[in-house]
Amino acid sequence: MTDQIFRFGGEGGEGVMSCGELFTIACARSALEIYTFLTYPAEIKGGHAWYQVRVSDQLLLSQGDKLDVLIAFNREAYDRHYKMVRDGGVLVFDNTDFLPDEDARTIKYPIPFTKIAMEEIGVRLTKNLVALGALSALFNVPREKLEGLTREKFGRKGEQVLQKNLDAIAAGARYVEQHVKKQDTVRIEPPTGRQPKLVLSGNESLSLGALAAGLKVYAGYPITPASSILEWLAKELPKVGGCIVQTEDEIAALGVVLGASFAGKKAMTATSGPGLSLMVEMMGLATMAELPAVIVDAQRAGPSTGMPTKTEQADLNLAVFGGHGDSPRIVLALSSVEDCFYGMIRAFNFAEHYQCPVVVLTDQYLAQRKATVPKPDLTGVTIESRRVPTTAELAQPYWRFKITEEYVSPMGVPGMADAFYACTGLEHTEQGALNYEQENHTKMVDKRYRKLLGATEQPGIYRTYGTEGPAPIGVMGWGSSEGVIREAVAQANAAGIKVTAFHPKLIHPLPERAIHEWVTQHGVKKLIIPELNYNGQFATLLKRHLNHGLEHIQLNRCGGVPFRPQEILQQIEKVA
Amino acid sequence: MPKISAQDYKTKIEPVWCPGCGDFGVLQAICNALSAKDVDPKNLVFASGIGCSGRLPPYVKSYGFHTVHGRVLPIATGIKVGNPNLTVIAVGGDGDAYAIGGGHIPHTARRNPDIKYIVMDNGTYGLTKGQSSPTSPMGMKTHASPYGTTEVPLNPIAMAIAYDCSFVARAYSGKAKELSEIIMKAMDHRGFALVNVISPCITFYNTYKELPPQLASMPEGYDPTNRVKAFEFALDASKIYLGVFYQKERPTYESQLYGLTQKTEGHGIPRLEEILLEFT
Numbered sequence: 025m026t027d028q029i030f031r032f033g034g035e036g037g038e039g040v041m042s043c044g045e046l047f048t049i050a051c052a053r054s055a056l057e058i059y060t061f062l063t064y065p066a067e068i069k070g071g072h073a074w075y076q077v078r079v080s081d082q083l084l085l086s087q088g089d090k091l092d093v094l095i096a097f098n099r100e101a102y103d104r105h106y107k108m109v110r111d112g113g114v115l116v117f118d119n120t121d122f123l124p125d126e127d128a129r130t131i132k133y134p135i136p137f138t139k140i141a142m143e144e145i146g147v148r149l150t151k152n153l154v155a156l157g158a159l160s161a162l163f164n165v166p167r168e169k170l171e172g173l174t175r176e177k178f179g180r181k182g183e184q185v186l187q188k189n190l191d192a193i194a195a196g197a198r199y200v201e202q203h204v205k206k207q208d209t210v211r212i213e214p215p216t217g218r219q220p221k222l223v224l225s226g227n228e229s230l231s232l233g234a235l236a237a238g239l240k241v242y243a244g245y246p247i248t249p250a251s252s253i254l255e256w257l258a259k260e261l262p263k264v265g266g267c268i269v270q271t272e273d274e275i276a277a278l279g280v281v282l283g284a285s286f287a288g289k290k291a292m293t294a295t296s297g298p299g300l301s302l303m304v305e306m307m308g309l310a311t312m313a314e315l316p317a318v319i320v321d322a323q324r325a326g327p328s329t330g331m332p333t334k335t336e337q338a339d340l341n342l343a344v345f346g347g348h349g350d351s352p353r354i355v356l357a358l359s360s361v362e363d364c365f366y367g368m369i370r371a372f373n374f375a376e377h378y379q380c381p382v383v384v385l386t387d388q389y390l391a392q393r394k395a396t397v398p399k400p401d402l403t404g405v406t407i408e409s410r411r412v413p414t415t416a417e418l419a420q421p422y423w424r425f426k427i428t429e430e431y432v433s434p435m436g437v438p439g440m441a442d443a444f445y446a447c448t449g450l451e452h453t454e455q456g457a458l459n460y461e462q463e464n465h466t467k468m469v470d471k472r473y474r475k476l477l478g479a480t481e482q483p484g485i486y487r488t489y490g491t492e493g494p495a496p497i498g499v500m501g502w503g504s505s506e507g508v509i510r511e512a513v514a515q516a517n518a519a520g521i522k523v524t525a526f527h528p529k530l531i532h533p534l535p536e537r538a539i540h541e542w543v544t545q546h547g548v549k550k551l552i553i554p555e556l557n558y559n560g561q562f563a564t565l566l567k568r569h570l571n572h573g574l575e576h577i578q579l580n581r582c583g584g585v586p587f588r589p590q591e592i593l594q595q596i597e598k599v600a
Numbered sequence: 601m602p603k604i605s606a607q608d609y610k611t612k613i614e615p616v617w618c619p620g621c622g623d624f625g626v627l628q629a630i631c632n633a634l635s636a637k638d639v640d641p642k643n644l645v646f647a648s649g650i651g652c653s654g655r656l657p658p659y660v661k662s663y664g665f666h667t668v669h670g671r672v673l674p675i676a677t678g679i680k681v682g683n684p685n686l687t688v689i690a691v692g693g694d695g696d697a698y699a700i701g702g703g704h705i706p707h708t709a710r711r712n713p714d715i716k717y718i719v720m721d722n723g724t725y726g727l728t729k730g731q732s733s734p735t736s737p738m739g740m741k742t743h744a745s746p747y748g749t750t751e752v753p754l755n756p757i758a759m760a761i762a763y764d765c766s767f768v769a770r771a772y773s774g775k776a777k778e779l780s781e782i783i784m785k786a787m788d789h790r791g792f793a794l795v796n797v798i799s800p801c802i803t804f805y806n807t808y809k810e811l812p813p814q815l816a817s818m819p820e821g822y823d824p825t826n827r828v829k830a831f832e833f834a835l836d837a838s839k840i841y842l843g844v845f846y847q848k849e850r851p852t853y854e855s856q857l858y859g860l861t862q863k864t865e866g867h868g869i870p871r872l873e874e875i876l877l878e879f880t
Contacts, residue, residue, distance in 0.1 A: 053880075222879040236872055241681055260875060267857040269681060272707040276674035279667070283647070283678020286665055287686060291678070309668050399876060438663040438679075438686050441642050446657045446664025457613075 026056065026213045027080040028092040028163075031108070032155075033101025036065045036073035040097060043152035044075030046177070047159065050169035051079045052223045052396050054214035059507075060394045061087035063585070064333045066248075072100050081215045084395070085507035085514075089590045092210055093163070095155060097137065098122060106130075114208045116162065118151070131208045133162065133200075140195050150192035157196025162204065164212045167197065222397055226390040226504075227252045229361045229397065230320065231260070233368030234292055236400065238407055239318075240266040241291040243280035245273055245299060248332045249388040250322040253294040274299035278306040278319065285315045286447065288437035290372055290409075294320035297339050298329065300346070300383075307381045308347040311472060313447040314425065314433070316375035316382075316410055318368070323387040325583040335389035336583025337503055338557035343383040344532045344565060352473045354378065355532035357385040359487075359506035361395040366405070367529060370484065373408040378475050379435055385531070387556075389586040390504035410435050418442040424456040425468070431475035476533050485530035486538055490517055491546070495524040497599055498548035498574075500539075501555060502528055502562050505587050509554065512592035521600045524548065531562070534569050543572050550599050554579035554592055603638050604661075606631040613658050620808075622773035622799030623653050623720050629773075630689070630718070631660065632780040637787050644687045647676040649696035652727050653720035653799070656691050670700030673708045673717065677853070680713045684854040687787075688714070694721040698734040698754050705794070709765040711853040712791045718783065719794065720773070721756065722801040730804030740805075756796045758834040761827060761846050767793035768830065768846040772815060773800065774808070778842060785844055791852050798840070811840070818843030 030047065034040040041062070052058045059078045065071030078088045090110035096102040099122035102115070109115060109130050117124060119134035135158050141151040153174065160167040170193060178186045224232070231253050234242075242261055244254045258268045271277040277293040284291040295303065300321045310317045323339045325331035343355045354374050358367040367384065375382040413422060413434035424445035426433045433454075436443025445456045451468060453459045479485070487506070490499070490513040501509045506527045513525045524546045528535060542548070551574045553563040560578040567576065579595050581587070609631040617623050634644070646657035650669035657664025667675045676690040697705070697719045708715070724742070725731045731744040735756065739748040760768040767789040771779040779797060786793035800807045816839040824830065830846035851859075 220880065222876060224879050228879065232872070232875065235875070241678065243678065262857075262860040263875070267681060267860065269677065269711075269857075271674060272703060275671060276677075276704055276707070279671045279674025280678035280681065282667075283665070283675040283680075284682030285678070286675075287645075287679045287682025289682040291682070305668055306671065313665070400872075402872075436663075438645050438683065439643060444641070444661065444663060446646075446666060448664075448666035449668055450666065 025081060026211070027078070027082060028210055028212070029076065029078045029088045029090070030093045030095065031074060031076040031091050031105055032095045032097070033072065033074040033105050034097025036067060036071040037069040038097070039149060039152040040073045041075050043155060044077060046156060046170060046173050047165060048077045048394060049173055049223055050166055051077070051212065053169045053220050054166045055218040055220045056081060056212065056214055057084045057396045058223065058394065059084040059087055061389070061586070062392060063388070064392070066333050072104065074101065074105065079212060081213065085511040086589050087393070087586065089588050095159070097151070097155070114210055116158065133204055135196070135199060135204070137196070140199055141192060144195045145188055145192045147188055150188060153189050153192035154196035157193035158200045160193070161197040161200035162206065163210050166214060167193070222399055223394055224361055224397055225252070225392055225394045226358070226361050226364050226386055227322070227392065228256060229364035230358065230368050230386065231256045232400065233365035234318070234372070235260060235264060236365070236402060236407070237369045237372035238290045238409070239292055239372070240289040241269070241281065241284035242266070242293070243269040243271050243277040243291070244293050244295065245271050245277050247296045247299050249324060249391045250294040250296050250320065252391070253320065274302040275306060278303045278317065281317050282306065282310055282313070282315050285317050286438070288439070290316070290376065292318035292320065294322065296322050296324050297326045297342070300339060300342055304342070304346040307353060308349060308351045309449045310381040311351045311353055312449045314379040314435070314472070315447070316379050318371045318375050318382050318384060320384045320386060322391040323385060331584060333388065334584045335387045335586055336557060337387060337505070337555050338561065338583065339385065340531065340557070340561040340565070343385055350469050350473070352476055353381040353383060353532070354476055354479055354530070355383045355385065356529055357503035357531050358390060359503060359527060359529060361390070361393070362397040363529070364390070365397070365400050366484070369405060369407065370529070373406065374479055376408050376410045377432070378479060379410060379432060380476060385503055387504050412437060412440070413443055423454045425452060425454045425471070427454055427467070427471050430478060431471050479530060480533050480535040480537065485535055486526060486528045488524065488526050488542060489513060490524040491522045495522040495546045496549045497521070497523040497552065497596060498543065498546065498550070499523060499525040499552045499554065499592065499596065500527070500566070501553065502531060505554060505556070508587045508589050509592050512589040512596060515589065515593050516596045516600070521596060523596055523600070531565070534565065536569055539570060540572070543574065548574065550575045550577060552577045552579055552595055552599060554587060554595070556581060556583040556586065558582055602635040604635055604641070606635040609634050609641070609661050611659055611661055615659055616655050617652055618803045620802035621652070622722060622801070623656070625773035625776055625779065626653070626718065626720055626797050626799055627656060627659055629776060629779040629783055633783040633787055634660070636784055639687050643685060645679050645689070647672050647679060647688065647690045649692035649701060651693035651696045651725070653691055653693040654696060670696055671704070672696065673701065673704040676715045677708060677711065677713050680715055680854055681857060684858065688716070690715055690717045692719060693726070694719060694723065694735045694756070695725050695733045698756060702734070705760070706763045708792055709760065709763040712766050712850060713853040714790055714792070716783070716786045716793045716795065719756065719796050720799040721796050722799050722805060723807070724801050724805035726801045726804050736805070755834060757845055758831060760794045761830045761834055764848070765794050765846070766791035766848050766850055767844070769793070769795045769844045770840070770842050771795060771797045772811065772842055773797055774812070775842070782844065789847060790849060814840045816841050818845070
């Protein structure tokens with residue numbers, strides 16, 4: 025069985041990331057499952073960079089725990105990551121650059137990547153391809169896939185460049201065949217008879233989901249780790265008749281989104297914490313004016329500029345409560361690369377259906393990592409659009425904010441003959457006239473809250489797994505930690521511990537009924553709440569809404585890097 | 601004969617403005633221009649910011665979007681990009697436009713969406729009872745500046761010309777005919793048009809007496825395509841010139857954005873299936 029974790033480390037800007045990327049895609053094209061995990065240095069050139077990929081012939085839920093193989097291009101990579109290598113694991117290192125300490129903990133393969141690149145190829149930077157060639161010989165990484173990718177990547181740069189890169193792969197492989205005696209058992213075995221899946225990053229999957237949902241206007245301001253959404257949509261959106269607006273700041277970004285939405289288009293923006301902070305006033309306007317809008321927040325460690333390239337789950341309070349006044353909105357959290365696609369369709373459906381801002385929380389860990397996902401299937405997926413007034417309704421005087429049974433009002437769009445209205449951030453009546461009476465304000469605030477409650481009864485807003493019958497221990501995380509929790513729960517179950525997990529995708533309003541049913545059905549007594557923030561923002565939200573006499577056990581760690589399955593498993597074992 | 605008279609562009613909603621407010625004149629001039637240009641109300645959108653003048657949208661038969669303070673231009677841009685067939689008119693005051701919203705003007709000017717921006721400039725914050733605004737004269741005493749303001753006033757015309765705004769004009773609410781004509785010229789312009797209308801606040805900063813002697817029309821035969829000349833007239837402190845200072849046609853933002861769509865559509869709109877092929 026193949027289930028191995030490889031980590032590449034070296035100097036930023038020297039091709040460590042692309043080395044990892046080529047390795048990953050070569051595996052994915054061989055019908056293996058992949059799950060990457062990476063953080064970029066905040067600097068463009070220089071700084072330490074590393075790339076991790078887990079490769080398996082089984083479905084992967086997390087980045088995993090200890091490393092099976094570390095490929096260290098320099099001393100710093102060795103110093104930083106060697107402790108993460110499992111006992112009996114493998115260290116492949118560039119002995120042109122450094123020599124590791126003597127120990128018997130791992131199997132070590134010195135391979136002079138840089139020397140081979142310089143002496144045999146004459147180009148220092150081809151050391152990454154030398155490394156890939158060496159890895160293909162050492163671990164059975166499909167060489168023809170690596171070469172195919174190299175052709176795609178370097179083909180346009182001319183025959184000479186391409187040939188040098190292909191020669192580098194061959195030189196790396198040759199060195200291993202001639203000088204290295206394999207002592208480990210790591211071997212990549214591509215499965216037979218399986219179709220390769222798509223390889224998508226979280227942000228790519230999310231952007232594809234937005235296209236599938238009918239996105240037509242995207243507005244945004246560049247910010248890590250959300251920029252790749254702007255860039256991808258800039259290329260793809262015009263192809264489907266849409267457009268992007270790169271704005272002067274995040275306030276303007278949400279402004280353009282609200283304007284386009286008012287004009288009848290499905291519109292979105294994507295940002296990170298600092299940008300979401302700026303959007304808060306505009307979110308209140310979307311709530312008040314009852315405009316559909318999708319706002320993606322790719323969380324990074326904060327506050328302030330924080331750690332732009334590192335993950336965290338600490339924007340939940342801002343997403344749920346940010347803003348003055350009673351300003352209800354829907355908050356969704358994406359949980360996996362595949363969920364990014366369907367989650368965005370859900371976000372647009374909710375925004376259109378409930379005519380409100382929908383904040384979608386993802387994070388650096390999910391945004392930038394890649395995974396193999398089955399080709400999206402839209403059969404059975406509903407794409408919703410806002411309810412517009414019917415001809416019969418327009419024969420009557422049109423009330424833009426009419427309180428209906430569902431509390432959602434038919435929304436007129438400029439261009440319609442008799443649906444005139446002026447939407448406003450000022451309090452107004454059902455007819456849309458300004459009104460500052462306490463009675464009316466209460467009625468309209470109530471409307472804006474109540475209409476959202478329908479979302480808690482929609483399908484697909486949470487997932488449960490783990491023990492099916494009675495389970496005294498429950499785990500409830502949120503967002504991108506789903507796979508990690510699921511893996512830990514499976515390990516605990518395999519060890520005989522009865523534990524169940526509930527993973528909400530709808531964070532606000534919370535699906536209280538479903539949570540209550542889950543707690544009572546399993547007889548959960550102790551609830552572990554893991555999240556990557558200091559105070560337990562989700563745990564606090566949960567306590568506000570639910571009181572089952574449950575013992576809440578917060579598992580909080582500041583962000584930077586995501587949870588590992590072991591961290592969750594240890595907590596489960598402690599509680600059991 | 602116009603299809604709809606200027607009077608019929610007005611709704612039955614009574615403006616909140618003080619009797620004698622300059623904004624009444626602006627509202628009338630806007631309706632005159634809409635009538636003269638036969639703008640179909642169902643395709644007409646007024647977007648506004650916060651302030652006395654920001655209350656204008658529901659007073660005109662149209663769709664309206666009364667937004668938040670200072671953000672009318674991004675929202676108007678979104679409306680135009682969302683549906684380029686709409687006639688989009690943004691309105692607001694000098695505080696809304698040049699203080700809190702000042703950062704959006706250069707970028708809207710750079711993009712050049714076909715939006716008309718009518719700024720009702722009264723040199724004060726009327727709705728918050730008379731504090732100084734970006735266009736208040738230096739030394740103006742208000743409750744918030746009891747010893748007189750220490751900032752020099754902004755010159756919106758020179759600023760807009762410097763940003764290469766494709767249409768820059770100044771008008772006065774007290775000269776109804778000229779104001780209507782300037783708004784009509786702005787409507788004829790394809791691109792972002794900024795019309796700074798001096799519209800006195802009768803309650804907190806009444807300039808009705810002091811203004812008229814300083815006003816002057818742009819000279820006969822003035823060439824608004826000459827940017828250097830435009831600066832000269834904008835910076836001339838001896839007079840307050842009224843008219844079109846600067847006008848330069850260039851492609852609109854939305855025509856360029858959707859031109860891109862046409863270009864890529866030339867290869868046929870791909871289905872999601874085709875885009876997914878990139879990820880195999």
